[in-house]
Amino acid sequence: MAKENNATMEMNSTLDSVQFIYSISKIFELSADIIILTTGIIGNVLIIFFFTKLRIFRGNQCAYYLKICAITDMGVVIAMLPSNIVGYLINEILVRLTVIWCKIQLMCSYSCGLYSLYTICFIALDQYLSTNHRQIWRQRSTIRLAHCLSYLNISVAVFHGILFLIFAEIGIIGCTIYHPIARIYFTFFYYPILSGVLPLAISSTLGLLAYRNVRRIIRRQIPIVRRRLDRQMTAIALARVLCIFILGVPFLLASLVEANTIYSFQDPRGRAILSFIVKITYTLLYANYGINFYVFLIISPRFRHQIKNFILKKRWRQVTRVCNQEVVSPVNNQSTPENDPCPVSVLESV
Structure with a gap:
């Protein structure tokens, strides 16, 4: 009898702790999503506006990449967060209501996310080329190359969006990929390599090389305006690379752990804790798509000065x-300038 009472008390304690974890997780995610949605839309709109209006950035390849990256970042935020917020408020996961919405949401969010991720690589590549000490490499940094790489990026992103549109289903862990072959592809190639190690390695390597080139710019005879612009854009590119590395890597790791261990968790408390950790990493990932404008303001005093x-x-x-x-004189009907205070x-x- 005593053992049964102890087991009952332990079960009730477990259920209470699980419910508490889920409650905290819901409050945290709802608050974070509202903040990221608001700041993300405002910040990305301001990136598009200022990099379009400021004269010094017109015709600059890096500014072009940053503008289209802001558009796709805003696409990720809009595709995911409003439905999440509404779902929290009505206590219902919207993507589980209909498989059509499940497929469309994953297609849009992952297509925009993959496009944004490789655009960061192209930003680092452009800065490496434009700051290279070899003239032949600097000449390769053109707006035409930026357009060609963007078209290639669109093709890859749309292809993977179609894969989500075909294979996404609603199942035991929500809206995701359940097809065995497609799951192998996404588990062992898409998440760890295509959207993980490969873009992070490319962007970080090229970013560091561009930083090294910028440190050598002072030795070359180039206009001071161009020198300052190259330094500014390289700093912005490195900040973008650093953000995706710090905020994106936890999400990739947590996604892989969740995908491979969710079925082996028998303890409800362990499953709740894992779910909470994954939601935190999701929040960090979404923050990456919403804080770029504010990061640019922090790391670039020149950018703040230009906006001011x-x-x-x-x-x-x-x-x-x-x-x-001008004020028209009533005597001779001639225009005379008004006294300018x-x-x-x-x-x-x-």
Whole structure:
């Protein structure tokens, strides 16, 4: 009798702890998703806006990559987080309601994510080429090459999106790949290599080489404006590589562990803890797609200065337009300039 009571108490304690873990996990994920969705949309829109409007970035290949990367980053955030938030509020996982939504969501999110991941590699490649001490390599850094690599990237991303559209199903662990052959491909190639080791190795290696090239720029006779721009874009590229490495690697590791151990967990408490850890890594991954603008502001004082000057210039033009209005004289019907109370200054061109 005593053993039965102890077993019952232990079971109740386990159920209480499991329920507590799931409650904390739900609150954490809901709060994080709302914050990342809001800041991610605002930040990516600002990246597109400023890298389009600032004159110094026009025609720059790295700026082109950053703009399309911001578009795909926003695609990942919009494809995943709104449905997650609604699901938490109504206490229902939306992707489990219909297999069509399951397939479409995975196709859009993973296609945009893979495209963004390899765009980071192309950013590092462009900075390595544009800062290379060999002129023949610098000449290869062109907007035409950026367009060709983007088209190749789109092809690979769309192909894998179609795979998710075909093989994604709703099962015991939710909306994912259950087909045995496709599961082998995604478990042993897609996650660890195609979206893991390969892009991280390429982007980090090229990023470090570009950093080494930038340190040698001062020895070359090039315009100071170009030298500062190369340093700035290399710093931004390295920051982007560092973000995907720090925030993306935990997700890949946790996904592999979950995919290969979820069925072997007999303890409900261990399964709940694993689920909570995976949700934390998911949050870190989504944060990677939403914090880039703010990271650029932190690591690049020149970028902050450019944005500040751009905003002040626009504001100054509005003020001077009002201050320089002409007043028509009622005596001779001639236009005379109104006394301008606003001082005139010249802001640094951006």
